[in-house]
Amino acid sequence: MERIEEHACHGGRQQVWKHASETLSCEMRLGVYLPPQTERAACAVLYWLSGLTCTEQNFITKAGAQRYAAEHGLILVAPDTSPRGPGVADAEGYDIGLGAGFYVDATQSPWSLQYRMHEYVTQELPALVETFFPTTQTRSISGHSMGGHGALVAALRNPGRYRSVSAFSPIVAPSQVPWGQKAFTQYLGSDTAAWKEWDTVELVRDASERLPLLIDQGEADEFLDPQLRPDLLRRACADAGHPLHLRMRAGYDHSYYFIASFIGEHIAHHAAALRG
Numbered sequence: 001m002e003r004i005e006e007h008a009c010h011g012g013r014q015q016v017w018k019h020a021s022e023t024l025s026c027e028m029r030l031g032v033y034l035p036p037q038t039e040r041a042a043c044a045v046l047y048w049l050s051g052l053t054c055t056e057q058n059f060i061t062k063a064g065a066q067r068y069a070a071e072h073g074l075i076l077v078a079p080d081t082s083p084r085g086p087g088v089a090d091a092e093g094y095d096i097g098l099g100a101g102f103y104v105d106a107t108q109s110p111w112s113l114q115y116r117m118h119e120y121v122t123q124e125l126p127a128l129v130e131t132f133f134p135t136t137q138t139r140s141i142s143g144h145s146m147g148g149h150g151a152l153v154a155a156l157r158n159p160g161r162y163r164s165v166s167a168f169s170p171i172v173a174p175s176q177v178p179w180g181q182k183a184f185t186q187y188l189g190s191d192t193a194a195w196k197e198w199d200t201v202e203l204v205r206d207a208s209e210r211l212p213l214l215i216d217q218g219e220a221d222e223f224l225d226p227q228l229r230p231d232l233l234r235r236a237c238a239d240a241g242h243p244l245h246l247r248m249r250a251g252y253d254h255s256y257y258f259i260a261s262f263i264g265e266h267i268a269h270h271a272a273a274l275r276g
């Protein structure tokens with residue numbers, strides 16, 4: 001691990017680190033916010049997964065989350081959204097390849113060599129973070145859009161690993177929407193049976209842990225239909241009896257201005273779960 005940025009922020013430190021990832025076979029960057037409480041005690045960690053086109057920078061520079069993390073004593077960890085660097089597979093378009101890992105473990109060539117973002121985020125990253133930083137080894141997870149999908153799938157596929165999960169404007173039914181269908185065809189192949197284990201609407205049907213889903217969705221989001229489709233999640237959760245707190249927010253779009261407006265409420269939600 002090598003520290004490449006450090007800035008004082010709300011009494012704590014916003015850092016950027018780089019490390020050689022074994023899972024992804026490349027060098028990865030991550031944002032780490034250490035609240036002031038880490039000078040005296042171990043703190044719980046909130047993982048944040050960003051959306052399409054993002055790096056580790058978008059969340060740490062735009063969401064304004066550090067103020068709330070400092071208030072509640074939470075460490076924030078924000079990884080990149082795909083493997084990066086020379087030789088990493090890519091394709092035309094912002095919604096596939098670099099910046100668009102979709103937090104799945106790809107099975108199809110050429111992606112399967114390095115596009116293993118689910119394993120990276122749920123296994124390698126927590127092990128690394130819990131070795132290098134003063135954590136209580138308790139975790140929660142959140143994210144935006146493609147990263148909201150990643151956070152929901154990470155929690156649903158790994159019962160017991162996260163104390164709470166939330167998302168902003170998540171892609172909840174990737175098997176049924178254009179962004180997901182394009183990415184899953186490339187990363188997982190054309191047999192749609194294999195897509196189900198990476199799809200929130202499918203996973204809630206028989207989740208073994210009924211961890212409540214907290215979701216904020218802007219009503220003026222330019223991707224609401226056809227990409228995000230919160231209506232499909234509402235129906236799936238009602239059918240399965242899965243607890244869902246979906247808040248439609250009038251006037252808000254898909255941007256980080258929306259996230260900045262409600263990130264304080266999400267951090268308070270995670271802090272309460274992590275304390276309990």
Ligand SMILES: N[C@@H](CCC(=O)N[C@@H](CS)C(=O)NCC(=O)O)C(=O)O
Pocket residue numbers: 050051052053054058062094144145146254255256
């Ligand atoms: N139409 C957009 C789609 C990408 C997009 O909206 N990305 C969202 C996540 S899905 C984002 O967070 N963008 C970066 C930012 O706003 O900082 C583009 O072509 O860049």
